[in-house]
Amino acid sequence: xxxxxxxxxxxxxxxxxxxxxxxxxxxxxxxxxxxxxxxxxxxxxxxxxxxxxxxxxxxxxxxxxxxxxxxxxxxxxxxxxxxxxxxxxxxxxxxxxxxxxxxxxxxxxxxxxxxxxxxxxxxxxxxxxxxxxxxxxxxxxxxxxxxxxxxxxxxxxxxxxxxxxxxxxxxxxxxxxxxxxxxxxxxxxxxxxxxxxxxxxxxxxxxxxxxxxxxxxxxxxxxxxxxxxxxxxxxxxxxxxxxxxxxxxxxxxxxxxxxxxxxxxxxxxxxxxxxxx
Numbered sequence: 001x002x003x004x005x006x007x008x009x010x011x012x013x014x015x016x017x018x019x020x021x022x023x024x025x026x027x028x029x030x031x032x033x034x035x036x037x038x039x040x041x042x043x044x045x046x047x048x049x050x051x052x053x054x055x056x057x058x059x060x061x062x063x064x065x066x067x068x069x070x071x072x073x074x075x076x077x078x079x080x081x082x083x084x085x086x087x088x089x090x091x092x093x094x095x096x097x098x099x100x101x102x103x104x105x106x107x108x109x110x111x112x113x114x115x116x117x118x119x120x121x122x123x124x125x126x127x128x129x130x131x132x133x134x135x136x137x138x139x140x141x142x143x144x145x146x147x148x149x150x151x152x153x154x155x156x157x158x159x160x161x162x163x164x165x166x167x168x169x170x171x172x173x174x175x176x177x178x179x180x181x182x183x184x185x186x187x188x189x190x191x192x193x194x195x196x197x198x199x200x201x202x203x204x205x206x207x208x209x210x211x212x213x214x215x216x217x218x219x220x221x222x223x224x225x226x227x228x229x230x231x232x233x234x235x236x237x238x239x240x241x242x243x244x245x246x247x248x249x250x251x252x253x254x255x256x257x258x259x260x261x262x263x264x265x266x267x268x269x270x271x272x273x274x275x276x277x
Contacts, residue, residue: 063114064105064129072135073191076166088131088193100154100194101131104138107152107161118165119145119200119266120173125163132192136165141198145266154196164199166191174272180205181272201264208261215254217261 074082081087108116108127115124118136125134140152140159149160169186183205189195207216249258 062105062129063109063112064127065114067128067130067132073132073166076135076170077191085190087191088133090131101133103152103154104133104161104194105129107150111150113150116161116163117146117148118168119149119162120168120171120269121165122146123165123167125165133194134163134192136163136169137189137191137193137195137199138163139195139197139199141200141263143198143260143263143265145200164189172272173269175205176268176270177209178206198263200266200269201262204262208264210252210255210257210261211259212257213252213255215252217250218253 070087073087077086105127108114113127115126116134117124125136127134139162140154140157141149141162142159144160145162149162152159152161164186169189169191171186172181173184173186174181175183183203184200185202186199189199204219207219209215210217248260250261251258252261
């Protein structure tokens with residue numbers, strides 16, 4: 001005969017031990033619980049199947065296309081720029097020369113971006129798996145000019161990856177504020193590579209404006225000198241500017257707000273001679 005206290009303690013122990021073990025059907029389709037490892041493996045298997053079933057992957061082993069010819073680049077560029085100095089071709093560096101290409105493709109691949117829009121005209125550009133990476137150029141900016149720009153970390157710095165097409169590189173752009181058109185140096189850019197700075201902000205045409213209080217931001221001496229002389233006449237001065245100033249936040253002398261005041265926004269561009277709407 002069992003004592004009532006012993007029976008109660010044994011009942012409590014048995015109930016606790018039962019709680020440690022899930023039901024047999026708890027990992028099945030109809031069970032309320034599901035192992036997180038099973039879900040992760042299932043998701044990875046699905047993504048792997050979709051990846052290898054992709055037509056482009058079956059052709060080149062990558063989601064990015066293989067460039068078949070350079071016909072468009074040859075027709076878009078002037079004859080004197082059809083060389084290895086103005087078009088980024090396959091790297092011949094023995095070590096580390098491919099890091100930039102692999103980093104760009106890895107970032108775009110993680111977002112499944114096979115085409116990227118031009119930051120100025122929104123034209124869709126095909127991303128290729130070899131140099132030149134696109135019919136234009138990539139560049140990094142600390143600000144996100146468009147929602148299509150994806151974040152990218154390179155050399156321990158975080159920025160947004162943008163693209164600029166060949167057409168916009170050779171377009172005569174003007175500032176929407178002062179109407180000057182001698183500041184944009186897109187025609188000097190190399191096709192198919194990656195620039196580590198914002199190529200839209202390599203030179204100034206007028207004092208930058210704080211986006212908070214709309215007051216003019218103080219400029220350095222080299223910026224003021226370059227702006228007064230004209231960037232086309234003093235191209236060397238503008239190109240030798242301190243690009244770190246464009247990639248770091250500065251404080252507005254009027255309202256005190258810290259921002260990338262020297263970064264030229266994409267919506268401040270207009271085609272030379274066109275009216276701003």
